[in-house]
Each structure stands twice: as structure tokens, then as C-alpha cells.
Amino acid sequence: MSPRAVLRGITALYLVVFFGYLFGPLVVMGVTAFNSSAYPQVAPFEGFTLHWFATLAHDDELLEGLTTSVEIGICVVLLSVPLGLAGALVMQQIYARARALYYLVVVSPVLTPGVIIGISTVIFWRNLTGATGTRFLYNGMVLTVLGQSSFISAYCMLIFLARLHRFDPALEEAALDLGAGRTQVFRHIVLPFLRPAVLSAAVLAFLSSFENYNTTTFSILADKTLTTVLAGRVRQGTTPALSALAVAIILLTIAGATAYEIARRREETRQRRRAQAARRGSAQGA
Amino acid sequence: MRSAGTHWVLLLLPFAVIAALWIAATLERRGGPGFVRRNGAVVATYLLLAVGLWALVMIVLPQISMVELSFRPKLPAAQMGGPRDVYTLENYRYFLFGSTVSTAHWNVTHLHAFGLTIVASVLVAAFDFALCYPLAFYMAQSAPPRRVRLLLLLLIAPYWVNEILRAFAFRIIFATSGLLNTLLLGAGVVAQPVDFLGLDVGMYAGLSYAYLLLMVFPLYNAIESLPHSQIEAARDLGAAWWRIHLDVVMPYARPGIASGCTLVFMLTSGALAAPLVLGGPRSLWFTPIVYDRFYQAFNWPQGAAYACVLLLACVGFVLTVLRLSRLSLGQITR
Numbered sequence: 001m002s003p004r005a006v007l008r009g010i011t012a013l014y015l016v017v018f019f020g021y022l023f024g025p026l027v028v029m030g031v032t033a034f035n036s037s038a039y040p041q042v043a044p045f046e047g048f049t050l051h052w053f054a055t056l057a058h059d060d061e062l063l064e065g066l067t068t069s070v071e072i073g074i075c076v077v078l079l080s081v082p083l084g085l086a087g088a089l090v091m092q093q094i095y096a097r098a099r100a101l102y103y104l105v106v107v108s109p110v111l112t113p114g115v116i117i118g119i120s121t122v123i124f125w126r127n128l129t130g131a132t133g134t135r136f137l138y139n140g141m142v143l144t145v146l147g148q149s150s151f152i153s154a155y156c157m158l159i160f161l162a163r164l165h166r167f168d169p170a171l172e173e174a175a176l177d178l179g180a181g182r183t184q185v186f187r188h189i190v191l192p193f194l195r196p197a198v199l200s201a202a203v204l205a206f207l208s209s210f211e212n213y214n215t216t217t218f219s220i221l222a223d224k225t226l227t228t229v230l231a232g233r234v235r236q237g238t239t240p241a242l243s244a245l246a247v248a249i250i251l252l253t254i255a256g257a258t259a260y261e262i263a264r265r266r267e268e269t270r271q272r273r274r275a276q277a278a279r280r281g282s283a284q285g286a
Numbered sequence: 287m288r289s290a291g292t293h294w295v296l297l298l299l300p301f302a303v304i305a306a307l308w309i310a311a312t313l314e315r316r317g318g319p320g321f322v323r324r325n326g327a328v329v330a331t332y333l334l335l336a337v338g339l340w341a342l343v344m345i346v347l348p349q350i351s352m353v354e355l356s357f358r359p360k361l362p363a364a365q366m367g368g369p370r371d372v373y374t375l376e377n378y379r380y381f382l383f384g385s386t387v388s389t390a391h392w393n394v395t396h397l398h399a400f401g402l403t404i405v406a407s408v409l410v411a412a413f414d415f416a417l418c419y420p421l422a423f424y425m426a427q428s429a430p431p432r433r434v435r436l437l438l439l440l441l442i443a444p445y446w447v448n449e450i451l452r453a454f455a456f457r458i459i460f461a462t463s464g465l466l467n468t469l470l471l472g473a474g475v476v477a478q479p480v481d482f483l484g485l486d487v488g489m490y491a492g493l494s495y496a497y498l499l500l501m502v503f504p505l506y507n508a509i510e511s512l513p514h515s516q517i518e519a520a521r522d523l524g525a526a527w528w529r530i531h532l533d534v535v536m537p538y539a540r541p542g543i544a545s546g547c548t549l550v551f552m553l554t555s556g557a558l559a560a561p562l563v564l565g566g567p568r569s570l571w572f573t574p575i576v577y578d579r580f581y582q583a584f585n586w587p588q589g590a591a592y593a594c595v596l597l598l599a600c601v602g603f604v605l606t607v608l609r610l611s612r613l614s615l616g617q618i619t620r
Contacts, residue, residue: 011424018421021495022444025455028465032458040458042465086336093321105341111548111604112597113556115573119593120348123355123586150344182326211448214558214573218580230450234563238457246451253446 026250033243040240052244062245065229068141069210072225075145076152076209077202083149084156084201085194088164091157109151110158114214121147121219140223147219148209155208156201163197196267203260303342356591377591396592399570404599407555410494411547414501417494418546422505423535427514445499453492453563460488460564483564489571492560497553501546508542509535544611551603556596572596 032040036049056062087106094102109117121143129138171193175185191198213227220228233242322330357373365371376386384393425434444452459465460482467479482488512535520530536543561571576596579589608614 014420015424018417019440021417022441022498025452025459025495026444026447028458029451029455039463041463041468042458082332083336083340086333087340089325090333090337093324102341105345106337109345111552111600113552113573113600115556115558115576116352116593116597117348119576119580119590120352121344123590124348124351127351146344150340150348153340153344182324183328186326186329207446213449214556217558217577227448227450230448230454231559231562234450234454234457238454238461242451242454243458246447246454249451250447254443257446 026246029243030247030250032240033247035240038240040238040243052240053248055241056244056248059241061224062226062229065224065226068223069226072141072144072148072216073206073209075141076148077205079145079149080153080156080205081198081201083153084158085160085198087153087157088160089190091161092164106157107154110154112151114151114212115218117150118147118215118218121150121215122221138221140219140221143219143221144216144223144225147215148212151215152205152208155204159197159201159204160194163194167193196264196271199260199263199267303338352590353594355587356594358587360585360587377588378595380588381591381595395570396572396575399575400572400595400599402570403555403572404603406490406493407551410490410554411501411550413494414498414550415505415543415547418498418501418505422502422509422542423531426506426509427512427517441499441502449496449559450563452496453560456488456492456495456560456564457483460491486565489560489564492564493554493557496557496560497550500549500553504542504545504549505539506542508539508545512538540611541613544607544613548604548607552600555600555603 028042029040031042031045033052034048034050035041035045036047036051037044091099091102091106125138125143125146129135167190171189172185175189176182180188211227213231216225217228217231230242230245233239324330325333356377357375359370359372359374359376361368361371379389380386380393381396382393383389384391384396421437425437429437457464461467462479462481462483464482466482467476470476471479516534516538517530520534525533556573557571558573558577561574565571565574572592573596576589576592579585579592583589
């Protein structure tokens with residue numbers, strides 16, 4: 001055998017092992033969702049059933065958690081995307097000496113363990129609302145949205161910064177020369193340029209919020225999200241209904257990811273067409 | 287401190303800082319127009335309010351209150367603000383010695399859990415690096431573009447499933463009557479089921495699995511921008527394959543390596559789901575202990591102190607990585 005073939009063989013073997021590790025556990029879990037045995041197991045496979053999916057639909061606690069998770073996710077998107085955008089725009093303008101400190105402050109939540117973000121949020125808001133007589137704000141949903149947004153905004157900011165790197169300031173100047181006001185420039189030049197980034201940031205924000213456990217488990221107080229309900233269930237004991245839920249989530253996210261990919265491609269084509277039209281326009285003008 | 291006065295200061299502080307920022311921004315004229323003129327009044331207001339809310343109210347002030355709380359005694363509500371409500375080190379003393387007053391014995395359980403968590407997180411980061419480096423290199427330098435797209439998709443897919451359920455999947459495999467034991471018993475390798483969860487095998491497997499993605503991506507991004515010609519040059523000059531990796535690829539990919547290792551370490555040392563779901567009854571990970579301080583022992587000041595210890599360890603780790611790799615924070619959080 002030639003050394004090249006050996007190398008190929010090793011690479012293939014390695015890829016199989018790697019992706020086996022990555023997907024093996026999920027496949028196992030997926031199979032148990034359809035096995036009629038009451039304990040989640042692959043072998044022996046006692047018979048095919050969809051019973052575990054049916055139990056999900058009648059699980060009120062789980063559905064309540066799901067609703068709360070979705071509500072929190074939407075609030076987090078509405079809060080983190082504008083915050084991250086502001087963070088990115090300020091980052092571009094802040095003068096060099098302050099930039100390092102500013103960067104440290106706004107990126108620190110990405111590197112801080114989630115439990116600590118949850119803990120500090122709860123402590124701060126407990127003190128604040130207790131002292132100012134705004135106890136109604138000391139609420140699991142409010143705290144969770146605030147806690148999650150503190151680091152999800154940083155993710156969004158990083159996405160916006162990457163996109164802003166490619167922004168051509170000449171566009172802005174041209175608009176200003178043509179008599180646009182500052183607010184108009186922001187509304188008609190900067191925001192449209194950032195549109196794809198807004199979409200990615202929103203999707204990332206929602207997913208990070210939806211699947212967050214570490215911060216949420218502290219900040220949710222008496223309320224319940226899907227992940228905290230799940231954590232309780234898994235600790236109590238294992239049932240194939242949980243596997244069924246995982247399968248349902250996987251199917252939903254595959255659908256979601258496909259929809260997102262289609263939206264992204266459409267957006268790309270739109271932008272490309274616009275750019276072409278603009279180029280054609282300027283060519284004719286010249 | 288429990289008096290309402292100090293809290294009003296806390297509440298007003300952000301507004302004071304925003305006002306100061308505003309004044310500074312209006313006055314700042316160096317190099318071009320000032321902040322407000324450059325952005326227009328509407329956008330400038332939005333930017334300052336948003337960044338003020340985020341950086342101060344959501345990031346800095348909560349951290350400060352956590353550190354502050356960690357230096358307070360646990361008192362019944364009636365005594366708060368009273369003569370016994372003074373700053374103290376008793377919560378940290380408890381972490382070290384297992385008692386708020388005596389320093390006679392070490393708090394072996396908690397110190398052991400803390401040390402184990404840190405060491406295990408370093409090992410998990412190292413293991414993930416070893417596992418992901420070949421894949422990252424393959425994707426960045428030798429795989430055809432179409433396959434790279436497919437591999438990226440395959441890599442992301444498992445991470446759509448949430449952390450708890452991923453840990454649950456490992457539980458199905460490693461439980462006493464789980465898949466692995468069924469297989470081992472069936473093949474006659476063992477006579478009795480092995481308690482993998484009690485031995486923490488499940489927990490470590492789950493922890494290594496949980497954050498693989500955050501190792502692959504920084505590595506891939508860093509290696510991808512290395513011109514292939516450099517590798518070919520090294521090869522033409524007769525370098526052995528391992529020297530090429532050690533002396534050409536890895537030094538070049540330093541920011542990615544530092545970034546991946548930092549992220550994995552941070553997330554692993556702060557992991558809660560995998561230890562809760564996969565930890566045996568005797569296994570002690572530090573984060574569940576912190577959790578119990580809050581919601582089992584209801585001793586919030588002590589919990590805050592424990593959280594501060596964890597935070598310090600993480601800051602220490604980041605600083606060490608930055609020092610070792612001679613990089614700045616901006617280079618590794620990209």
C-alpha cells in the first residue's frame with residue numbers, strides 16, 4: 001500500500017470515530033424513543049411505538065415550561081439584538097484608550113460561567129427591587145431575560161462587529177453629502193447593510209436562550225422553563241418520553257435550520273441583485 | 287448597607303455614569319466630530335442608553351453586588367442593618383476550613399471538589415484539543431470545499447439538542463442497565479454490570495462531549511487562513527509531518543488554540559447539567575455545590591463567596607493562557 005492510501009485510510013477511520021462519538025449518543029437516544037419498553041433502552045427492542053410522543057402532548061408541566069421558554073426567548077431576542085448592535089457601533093467609535101476596557105467589560109459575560117451570571121443577576125435585582133419597592137420586577141421571567149441577555153448581547157455584538165468590518169464608510173459619506181440627516185443615514189444605510197447580521201443574531205439569540213440551563217436555573221426562581229423542567233425529570237428518573245422529546249426537538253430544529261438557510265439564501269440573492277443594480281446604475285451614470 | 291439609602295445610590299449610579307458618558311461624548315472633539323454630532327441626537331441617545339443599560343446594569347453592577355454579598359454574614363431578616371451586619375471573611379473561611387469561626391481543619395470535601403473541577407476541566411480541554419485538532423486541520427487544509435460544508439453542518443447539528451438532553455443520552459448509554467452494560471454482559475466481558483455513572487466515566491464522557499464544537503470552530507478558523515504553500519514549503523524542505531504541525535501549523539494557529547481551550551475550560555468548569563445528570567452519588571463537581579449553597583442551604587452570602595472563588599479561578603486561567611500564548615483578549619474572543 002502506498003503511504004497516500006494509508007493516510008487516506010487513517011483519515012477516514014478518524015472521521016468515522018469522531019462523528020460516531022458526536023452522533024452515537026443521539027442515535028441511541030433516538031432509538032429508545034420508539035421502543036415500547038418502559039425503561040429507555042435500545043436492546044432488546046420490544047416493539048415499535050409512538051406512545052412516548054403521545055404522552056408528551058398531555059404533559060402540562062412540560063408544555064408550560066415550553067411556553068415560558070419561547071416567551072423568554074422572544075424577549076431575549078428583542079433585548080439582545082438592539083443591545084448588541086449598540087455595543088458594536090459604540091465599539092467602532094470609542095477612542096483607542098477606552099476601547100480595551102470597554103471590550104473587557106462587554107465581552108466578559110461570554111467568558112464568565114453561566115451560573116455566576118445567574119447568581120449575580122439574582123443578587124443584584126433582589127437588592128435593587130427590595131430597596132426601591134419594585135418587588136414586582138423580582139420575577140423569574142424578568143430576571144432570566146436580563147441574565148441571559150447580558151451574555152447573549154455579547155454574541156450579537158460579535159456578529160455585528162464581523163459584519164461592520166466590511167462596511168464601506170464611503171456609503172455613509174455619500175448619503176451625508178446628498179443631504180441625508182444622521183438619523184436617516186442610520187435608518188437607510190447602516191441598518192439595511194446590517195440586515196443579514198440582524199437575522200443571524202436573532203436566530204442565535206433565540207437558540208442560546210432556548211437551550212440555556214446554567215444561568216436560567218438560578219434566575220428563574222419559582223417559574224419553570226423547558227430546560228429546568230427537563231433537568232428535574234432527568235434527575236428523578238429516566239423515561240423514554242424524554243427521548244421522544246429530544247427527537248421532537250431535533251425534528252423541529254432541522255425544520256427551523258432549513259427555513260433559516262432558505263431565508264439566508266434569499267437574502268443573499270436579494271443583496272447581490274441590489275449590488276448589481278447599483279453597479280449598473282452607476283455605470284450608466286458615468 | 288441594608289438601609290435603603292445605599293441602594294438608591296446603586297440605582298442612581300448608572301444614570302450618573304450615563305450622564306457622565308453623555309457629557310464626555312459631547313465634549314469629545316478629538317479627531318473629527320463629536321459623538322452626538324457624528325451619530326445624530328436620536329441614534330446617540332439610543333447608543334448611550336443601550337450600552338449604559340447593558341454594560342452597567344446588566345454586567346458590572348450585578349458582579350459588584352455578588353462580590354459585596356460574599357463579604358456579608360448570613361443574618362435573619364430582623365438583624366439586617368443591625369450592629370452584627372458588618373463586612374466579614376467568614377464565608378471564605380467556611381470554604382477553606384468548613385467552619386465560619388475555627389481554622390483548625392481544612393474543608394476537605396469542598397476543597398477537593400474545587401481542585402478536582404479545575405484539574406478535570408484542564409484535562410477535558412486538553413482531550414478536546416487532541417480530538418478536534420486533526421479534524422480542524424483536515425477541514426481547513428485538505429478536505430474539498432463541498433465536504434467542508436457538509437462536515438460543518440454535521441458538527442453543528444448535535445448542538446441543536448439542548449445540554450440536558452445530550453447528557454440524558456449519555457445516561458442511557460452508561461446507566462447500570464444501559465446500552466454499554468447490556469453489550470458487555472451480552473459479550474460475556476463482565477459478569478456483573480459496571481457502575482459507570484458511579485465511577486464518573488459517564489460524567490467525563492458527557493463533559494468532553496458537551497463543548498466539542500467550541501474547540502473545533504476556533505481551531506478551524508485559525509488554521510484555515512494559513513497558506514497551504516507554507517506547509518508544502520516545510521514538506522519540501524524535508525520536515526517530518528509532526529514537525530510541520532508543531533513548528534508551522536500550531537504556532538500560526540495559536541490564537542485559535544488559546545481561544546478554544548479557554549472556552550472549553552470555562553464552560554466545563556462552570557458546567558451544571560452534565561454533573562447533575564451524569565454524576566454519581568459520590569461525585570463532587572464544584573458548580574452543583576455552589577447551587578446547593580443557594581437553594582438547599584439557603585445561605586446566599588456563602589453561595590456568593592463560592593461563586594467568587596469559581597470566578598477567580600476562571601479569571602486566573604484566562605490570564606495564564608493569555609500570558610503563555612502572548613496574546614491579547616481581543617485576539618482570542620473573536
